[in-house]
Amino acid sequence: MNAIASISGKDRTDDPIVRFSGVRKSYDGETLVVRDLNLDIVRGEFLTLLGPSGSGKTTSLMMLAGFEAPTEGTISIGGKDVTALPPYRRGIGVVFQNYALFPHMTIGQNVGYPLRVRGAAQADIDKRVVEALEMVELGAFADRRPAQLSGGQQQRAALARALVFRPELVLLDEPLGALDKQLREQMQYELKRLHEELKVTMVYVTHDQTEALTMSDRIAVFNDGGIQQLARPSDLYENPQNAFVAEFVGENNRLTGIVTGGSENGVYVDVGGGVSVHARPVGSFAPGDRTVLSLRPERIAVGKDGQWENDFTIEIDKVVYLGDVNRLLLRFAGGSEFAVRVANQGGGPVFQRGDSVRVAWRQSDCLAFPAE
Amino acid sequence: MSTTTTLADTGQVPRRLRTLVRRAERQHFSRMLALMAPSVVFVALFFVVPIALFLFRSVDNAEIPKYMPRTVAEIGQWHADDLPPEPVFRALAEDLIALKGQPEAAVLGRRLNYAVPGFRGLVTRTVRRLPAAVPHSAIDTLADIDARWLDPTYWATLKQQSGRMTDFYLLSAMDLQRGTDGAITRVDETQAIFLSLYGRTLYTSVGVTVICLLIGYPVAAVMATAGPAAANWLLMLVLVPFWTSLLVRTTAWVVLLQTEGLVNKVLIYLGVISEPLSLMFNTAGVFIAMVHVLLPYMILPLYSVMKGVSPVHLRAASSLGAPPITVFRTVYLPLTIPGIAAGCTLVFVLAVGFYVTPALVGGPGDQMIGYFIAYFTNSAVNWGLASALGAFLIVVIAAIYLVLGKVVGFDKLKVR
Structure with missing residues (x-):
């Protein structure tokens, strides 16, 4: 696990198990599904390729598996x-x-x-099949047909089949997509356990950011045929490199505005209606530049006296009851809407539509990205 | 679960529920019945009943009891040891006198001639020569007309064929005969034709089925993996033969395959051969034409099954370390067996009944069972034998279907 502890967000590492070098893929000769992919996969890590459909993540995985040939570039294993x-x-x-x-x-x-x-010997096959099935807790199911198993059991069997010949590298193409939520969480846990036990390298493709955050050592966020950011889950969440990553990973408020001034440590952004938000710039801005602000709902404090850089009193547009939290939708005078999550602790203040609340957030929690 | 418990507890409710469900099912059933009624009536009236009636002819023995009622009644007393006694001769004479000048005499003669060649001549000659009244000694009179009446063979045959039902046709269809002593024996080798005919029919059908499978399987596989546009084109090409009548296609093969035909001319022109090949009026011609006619029946079931084989299974096998040939042998082939079974059953059953194609492009030694059924129906007017041959054909096909079903599973023989 030490090898993984030292993994950074860098593209290149020493002795990678897999290396994509300048890989491009086009099906029709006009549009690139994967554009210039350079990626090193570290031995023993759990790497997730995360992205919306059509972002090139599955194509990249299929090229690694050998089902698709890269149009350009090379892939090496070991x-x-x-x-x-x-x-x-x-x-x-x-x-x-x-x-x-x-x-x-x-x-x-x-x-x-x-x-x-x-061509393994039958006795050896029998022994290893039993081991593999027991590893995924399907010991009693060896004689059943796949159709007689539930979705979760079938996926565990498929997992056993992919692991039984002890490959160094296992690719998982949205393996939990067809399962219901509860089963999915259980399987996530099981996959993690197997990864740690067997110390194999796993490359996991998903469009589910929660899954990616909970399971991965590193996540490569794909969009538009390329990696937008490659980082550990916490880095990805805390320090997204662009507006797409900020929005795709975790819940996010997106506000658009125009930079009015500031320095490289902090910029002032006019989000409309004369409201000025103090934000942390990612990249460099000049006054008059258009920007996209990213603000996590849980980083907004409600009804508190804070000494935080951003402090507003706004009317509640809508209250959504989610059980564990209330989700308040607020709207600036300029029209920009954003959501706030307030933990439902019982006995707290009751929010209603039309009430005015005081909201505050740190400048460092509000990221300003260049608008595309 | 709680609902079920309540229902079971009260006892009264489930019965009512069951009645309601049954009523709904009955309504559904009668609606389906009404929708299917026209086709059921049609099939029953014009298919099942005629076939059953015709099949009955294979054991039907109407002529002899009908035209020789007195003889049939008397001959039962005789034990087929020596010549029958005078009353039997008299009964026969009376029966034949009644047929004087009637066309039925020829019908009876033909029927008896199936059993003993020459019986027809004997009957017509006797009918013609018999006096109008029964003479004092029927034995002498008949012996005078034709000495063959003193041969017990003819009488034994008459006795054997006097029942309402007969196994004569069924035995004949298997190259068997019942001797005058009642024992079943094989007919003389020079007269035995039907067993070898079945053999040839099965051989040709199996051969055609195998060739269709070997040619059709790759085509179907390509169609199933091709893109939608290409697959549509291929499907149309496969279906084109369906749009032309069987007769036209077979005649076209006659034009192409004859010694001076297109195929030979092209091959000679290209220098592949120096002498024209004989492709017609022999087994090769039958195989070429039948494979062409039956190929779509193989390709379509294969195609529909192959369409359902997920390419992910093939990828999975490949990723698990199986080279392409192993993938084919261990995954693709087993998954397409239903298509193979359905296509082979269809082609085989159709091939077994083929008639026009072998008749037009085959030689005398290539005719299949269908040709002889048609011959006995139309030319020889021996419907009993035609029906017996047909009955055995049905039995053979049913047996093959059952064996196939047992081996690969009946659900897989369905043609989708």
Whole structure:
């Protein structure tokens, strides 16, 4: 785990298990699905490729697995160029979104498949299949058919099948997408446990930012065919490098405005209606530049006397009751709307539409990005 | 769960519920029945009933009891040891006198001729020569007309064929005969044709099915993996033969395959061969034309099954370390077996009944069972034998279907 502790947000590391170098992919010869991907995957890490659909994350994974060929660039595994190597010679375990268990085989035969095609001895296969199934708590299901298992069980079987031949690298393509919420959380925990036990490198593709934040050592946020930011989950959340990352990861208020002044440590932004917000700039700004502000709802204090840089009294536009929290929608006079989360602690103040509340936040919690 | 408990507790409610559900199901059922009624009536009236009636002809023995009622009644007393006694001769004479000048005499003669060649001549000759009244000694009179009446073979045959039902046609269809002593024996090798005919029919059908599978499987696989536009084009090309009548297509093959035909001319022009190949009026011609006609029936079921094979399964197998041939053998082939089974069943069943194509492009030694059924129906007017041949064909196909069903599963034989 020490190797992972030292992982930074940098693109390049020494002795990566996987290295993408200048990889580009186009299907139609006109638009690039993946544009200039440079990425090192560290041995033993849990790396998540996070992004909306069509952002290139799945295509990148498929190129790594060998199902798609890069239009340009090279991919190497363990220092060896595998760009032209067919999937069956890469030795990578792949878990698919819809399980992809072979319907004409039992669970045991499915899990034994990678060993069988490698010509392992039957006794060895039997032993390792039992081990693998027990590892995912499916020991009693070896003789069932995939159709007789629930979605969660099928995915665990698929996981056992991808791990049974002890690959160094396991790719997971939205493996929990088809499961319901509760099962998904349970599987997240299980995946994490397996990752730590087996010390394999896992590359995980998802569009679910919560999943990415809870499971990953590092997250690569994809958009528009490229990596927007590669960082540890907390860095990604606290210090997003651009407006897309700030918005895609975690709940976020997006306010647009024009920079009126300030320095590289803090800028003043007019968000309309004469309201001036004090924000932390990411990048450099000149007065008159358009900017996008990012403000996390939970970083806004409500009804407190703070000595914080931003302090306003605003009318409540809407109250949304979520159980554990109340979500207040507030609107500046200029029209910009933003949300605040207030923990429902019981006995606290009751908010109603039309009430005026005092809200405050630190300048450092409000990031100003250049508008695209 | 709580709802179920309440229902079970009260006892009265579930019964009412069950009645309501049953009523709804009954309504649904009768509506379906009403919708299907026209087709059911049509199929029953014009398909099931005629086939059943025709199949009955394979055991039907109407002629002899009908035209020889007296003989049939008397001959039962005789034990087929020596010549039958005078009353049997007399009964026969009376029966034949009644047929004098009637066309039925020929019908009876033809029927008896199936059993013993020459019986027809004997019957017509006797009918013609018999006096109008029954003479004092029927034995002498008949013996005078034709000495063959003193041969017990003819009488034994008459006795054997005197029942309302007969196994004569069924036995004939299997190259078997019942001797005068009642024992079933194989017919003389020179006269045995049907067993080898079944053999040839099965051989041709299996051969055509296998060739269709070998040619059709890759085509279907390409169609299933092609993009939608290309797949539509391919599908249309596969379907084009369906839009032309079978007769036209077969005749086209005659034009193409004959010694001076297009295929030979092109091959000679290209220098592939120096002498024209004989592609017609032989087995090769039958195979070429039948494969062409039946190929779509193989490709379409295969295609529809292959469409359902998820490419993710193939990717999964590949990622798990299986080279392409192993992926095909262990994943693609097993997943397409339903299509193979359905396509093969369809092609085989259609091939077994083929008639026009072998008749037009095959030689005399390539005719299949369908040709003989048609021959016995139209030319020889031996409907009993035609029906018996048809009955065995049905039995053979049913047996093959059952065996296939047991091996690969009945649900997989469905044509989607």
